[in-house]
Amino acid sequence: MHPDDLSFIFLNAFIINNFVLAFFLGLCPFLGVSAKIETAWNMGLATMFVMLVSSLCAYGVNILLVKFDLEFLRLICYIAVIASAVQLVEITIKKISPVMFRALGIFLPLITTNCAILGLALFQTFKEYNFLQCLAYSAGAGAGFTLALMLMAGLRVKLDLADVPSISQGSAISFMLAGMLSLTFMGFAGLGGH
């Protein structure tokens, strides 16, 4: 596969360089909302949706910034774009599906401070992706985030039944689990072929 292929870009963000397990982006929701499978799924979907919207907006904003030679404002613009994208998504979901809005409710505003989304916007700028590549990259990153979150939630549901030493209860054992998950994901590194 060529590194510029859309399928490779998707796969790369999805499993080879998973945002959570290889880049450590979005760890707060990864550990915060992975206690139940259902909430993990909702959070994953919401994040994926915001990623798609904000990645495309960031792509447009970057073209404008480069045109007017204002690259030093990139960070401030991106964060503003993400905050508005989250707001937009919130309003849209509220209008279209009140049921889903209630299910996601508290998680939506939290997405603004998810560094995976800002990271996605910055990485796609560094890699100089075109419009379609950005689309594939953000879809892959969102799917990868959801996958990692779901896997972790599944493990933690099982962990509740396990008899672990009292000192490792809480975040310590979660980190160990995340490490093992990350170790397994390293196995996908060969998939890229380089």
Next chain:
Amino acid sequence: MNESSKRSKPITLDTFWRGVWKENPVFVMVLGLCPALAVTNTTFNALGMGLATLFVLVCSSALVSLLRNVIPKQVRIASYIVIIATFVTIVDYAIHAISLELYNALGAFIQLIVANCVILGRAESYASKNRITKSVVNAAGIGIGFTFALLCLGTVREILGSGTILEYPIFGDAFQPWVVMVLPPGGFFVIGAWLLLFSWLKERKQRRVVQQEEAARAPG
């Protein structure tokens, strides 16, 4: 905690020290994990990241505290983020000018300081409610605590993963580096191990207190 009583309290050593130890952002509050794990594969990177965060934390806390009566409540989060993003841009350009090596090693993670929840958390929960000197002292404590935590992770990962401290070899030639420690899984394992150590120490301390109480209560 009661906010009004907190505000009336003068600045004490505790204002500073609490952030370093009792409320350590990484080990106790488990916040700001993305930079804490992503760039701590060497001590040097950890130090650079810690100091960059310290600078942004102190400056943004000072500005937020100064503007706390001006910023309307409805748009406060957006305003804080713009303030933080401004200082992060300064740090980004400063590191680029000072050390290109560090800039390349940290990559996008310098700009990702914006999304570090420790900084926004301080702005929201402390700087927006306290006077400037107190906010700065508290932010400095948190920043130093963050740097300390990053160094804890960075040194362990560098010693185990490449057998060096600040690129100075400490083991003989026969040392076989434990490569996984500088790779992503190592970050999770090392922070997990530190948390285990801290909770073991805490539990041991609690047990000792209980034993002393029992000994005091026992007759004779």
